[in-house]
Amino acid sequence: MTDESQIPTACCETASSNKKHTSPFSQFNISSTDILDSIEKMHCPTCSRNVRYFCNKCLKLVNCPEGAIPELKLPIKLDIIKHEQERDGKSTALHAKILAPKDVEVYAWQDMPKYENVDRLLLLFPSPGAKQLSEIDPTSFDKLVVIDGTWEQANKMSKSDSPLLRMKRGT
Numbered sequence: 001m002t003d004e005s006q007i008p009t010a011c012c013e014t015a016s017s018n019k020k021h022t023s024p025f026s027q028f029n030i031s032s033t034d035i036l037d038s039i040e041k042m043h044c045p046t047c048s049r050n051v052r053y054f055c056n057k058c059l060k061l062v063n064c065p066e067g068a069i070p071e072l073k074l075p076i077k078l079d080i081i082k083h084e085q086e087r088d089g090k091s092t093a094l095h096a097k098i099l100a101p102k103d104v105e106v107y108a109w110q111d112m113p114k115y116e117n118v119d120r121l122l123l124l125f126p127s128p129g130a131k132q133l134s135e136i137d138p139t140s141f142d143k144l145v146v147i148d149g150t151w152e153q154a155n156k157m158s159k160s161d162s163p164l165l166r167m168k169r170g171t
């Protein structure tokens with residue numbers, strides 16, 4: 001249940017620019033999160049780790065009642081390429097796989113797909129020559145790719161010889 005009167009329509013003015021910024025969440029109908037307070041830790045049925053809400057190794061919900069966590073449908077497919085040394089517990093990219101399991105795939109960097117169609121992929125990563133998303137024709141790509149790691153790891157991944165190097169880049 002959503003009580004919209006409880007959701008602030010965040011809108012603020014920055015002192016420096018005097019431009020009005022609207023919260024990116026103001027258009028969303030966000031449900032109550034009260035259910036999260038009632039979900040206890042439990043051992044993941046697959047790997048036995050004691051976790052709350054989801055297992056960040058198996059990337060599955062754990063001990064969440066059916067329907068308690070919404071499953072999202074994204075407007076585009078998303079691949080997350082994760083540095084092997086990025087700690088799963090620290091990664092916030094993995095939440096995308098939990099919330100939109102049918103649209104998101106997570107790959108270890110060394111096991112990333114070969115991607116025969118790199119020209120149809122858009123790597124979201126700040127780089128020289130990367131265009132703003134608003135400047136990129138949305139029909140020019142079928143899938144977004146993001147890198148998950150520390151800035152140092154991500155920089156190394158983006159410059160190493162891999163399909164990431166051949167993707168067009170947006171920021």
Ligand SMILES: [Zn+2]
Nearest residue numbers: 044047055058
């Ligand atoms: Zn697990």
